[in-house]
Amino acid sequence: MTREEHETEVRSWGEGVCQECGNPFPQRQEYEKSCPVCFKISRDYKVLWGDQAFLWLQEKLQETQAELHTARRELKAASQKKAAPPPRLRGGLLRQVIALCHPDHHGGSERATKVTQQLLSMRSKTPKKRKP
Numbered sequence: 001m002t003r004e005e006h007e008t009e010v011r012s013w014g015e016g017v018c019q020e021c022g023n024p025f026p027q028r029q030e031y032e033k034s035c036p037v038c039f040k041i042s043r044d045y046k047v048l049w050g051d052q053a054f055l056w057l058q059e060k061l062q063e064t065q066a067e068l069h070t071a072r073r074e075l076k077a078a079s080q081k082k083a084a085p086p087p088r089l090r091g092g093l094l095r096q097v098i099a100l101c102h103p104d105h106h107g108g109s110e111r112a113t114k115v116t117q118q119l120l121s122m123r124s125k126t127p128k129k130r131k132p
């Protein structure tokens with residue numbers, strides 16, 4: 001049997017959770033309740049290199065899943081941080097800052113123009129209703 005034929009066969013297997021160690025294992029039949037390593041240990045069968053290699057892969061899988069969990073948590077935290085709106089300047093402070101930075105007060109400075117443009121973009125997109 002070729003490697004490809006073996007790969008095709010194992011792809012058809014389901015995934016069980018070992019009742020002994022809690023790790024996933026390839027479940028070929030419904031009655032299989034333990035991973036190959038736990039099954040052999042519970043029956044006092046000889047554990048071969050292939051069984052140890054399976055155990056090694058279970059350990060690698062746990063490490064990888066822990067890394068994935070951490071990466072997802074960090075990604076979620078980073079996306080929430082990015083989504084946070086810019087701080088609001090209250091009590092007309094933004095309007096005063098815009099007035100102070102306006103390029104008219106700084107000899108038409110390019111830097112003052114850029115800062116003022118950024119400050120203007122911070123203003124609320126929906127105009128406040130005027131008091132009657």
Ligand SMILES: [Zn+2]
Binds near residue numbers: 021022023037038039
């Ligand atoms: Zn097990």
